[in-house]
Amino acid sequence: MLDAIAVVLAFGLVCIALTGAVFGPPGRWTLSGLHRRLGLLLGRKRLPDYTKLTGVPAPQPLYDFDIDGAKPRPYRPFRWEYHQNMSLKKLESNWWLELESTYRARIAQRKKLYVDHGKLIIDELPGSQEASRECMEMVIQYLCQRYPNQFQYDNWTGIFTNRILGTKTDIEVVHPLVFLLDNVPEDFFITQEDPKTGLYCLTAAVSGSAVGWNIGEKIGKPLSQIHGPVPDYKEKMAFSMDRHVR
Numbered sequence: 001m002l003d004a005i006a007v008v009l010a011f012g013l014v015c016i017a018l019t020g021a022v023f024g025p026p027g028r029w030t031l032s033g034l035h036r037r038l039g040l041l042l043g044r045k046r047l048p049d050y051t052k053l054t055g056v057p058a059p060q061p062l063y064d065f066d067i068d069g070a071k072p073r074p075y076r077p078f079r080w081e082y083h084q085n086m087s088l089k090k091l092e093s094n095w096w097l098e099l100e101s102t103y104r105a106r107i108a109q110r111k112k113l114y115v116d117h118g119k120l121i122i123d124e125l126p127g128s129q130e131a132s133r134e135c136m137e138m139v140i141q142y143l144c145q146r147y148p149n150q151f152q153y154d155n156w157t158g159i160f161t162n163r164i165l166g167t168k169t170d171i172e173v174v175h176p177l178v179f180l181l182d183n184v185p186e187d188f189f190i191t192q193e194d195p196k197t198g199l200y201c202l203t204a205a206v207s208g209s210a211v212g213w214n215i216g217e218k219i220g221k222p223l224s225q226i227h228g229p230v231p232d233y234k235e236k237m238a239f240s241m242d243r244h245v246r
Contacts, residue, residue: 045158045172050138059094059146067150067164070100097142097184099150103164106185110208114181120214121207122177128203129176131190136176139184177206194222202226 051058073095114121124132140160143151152161153171160169162183169179180188187207191200199222205215218226 046155047137047141047153050141054138056091057093059096059142061148062146063149065099065147065150067099067103068101070103072100073098094146097139097146097186099147099164099185103185107165107182110181110185113208114178117214120216122181122205123215123219124177124204125220128190128192131192132176132204135188135190136171136179139180140171143183177204181206181208191223197222199223 050056110121140151140153144153150163152163153159154161158170158172160171160179160183161167162169165183167182169182171179174182177188180186187209188205189202189207190204192203193199194201201220201222202215202218203220205219207215213229
């Protein structure tokens with residue numbers, strides 16, 4: 001039904017453009033202007049291009065990806081002697097969000113944790129909603145680029161399709177953090193600058209994998225307090241962390 005409406009409206013724009021070109025003021029209707037209007041009409045819920053906004057290249061698509069046979073990449077264990085630092089490294093865009101054969105089970109586990117524990121799994125502070133929305137959109141764009149046969153997003157309807165789980169989600173209706181919980185087996189923590197102190201604080205999060213702590217203990221706190229229990233954090237890392245995120 002929506003596709004039919006789009007076709008009718010697009011045809012109307014073409015007719016208006018042609019009429020304007022014949023009878024209207026010179027230069028009022030142009031092909032480029034028509035193209036822009038059609039783009040706005042047919043892509044009314046198009047996501048921003050986060051590869052351009054962030055400068056991070058798009059991942060290479062995995063057209064032959066098989067979720068049931070996907071294995072986790074082996075991670076290199078700690079090498080001793082261990083030196084405590086921020087451990088920063090360049091993000092490999094192909095490996096930002098990795099999926100493996102346990103995907104369905106992990107998503108089901110995360111959803112149950114949220115049902116059982118509520119705000120200890122998902123929480124937010126006022127003013128963080130736009131940041132959460134942006135995070136959700138970045139994830140949607142990445143999943144559709146990396147796993148095109150498993151995930152699709154409709155620019156006209158705003159519907160995200162997860163073919164692994166057999167679900168469809170209207171991103172205009174769902175809460176962004178709930179969307180992340182329901183579709184990605186990863187934790188997300190959003191920090192924003194406190195205008196009063198200049199420090200970055202945890203303002204929104206979805207976490208089902210925390211060990212020894214929960215979001216309720218950390219929400220609203222600056223990085224130094226979040227990492228308070230970490231040995232030698234204040235002496236060795238606090239200054240560098242605060243400087244890095246600014």
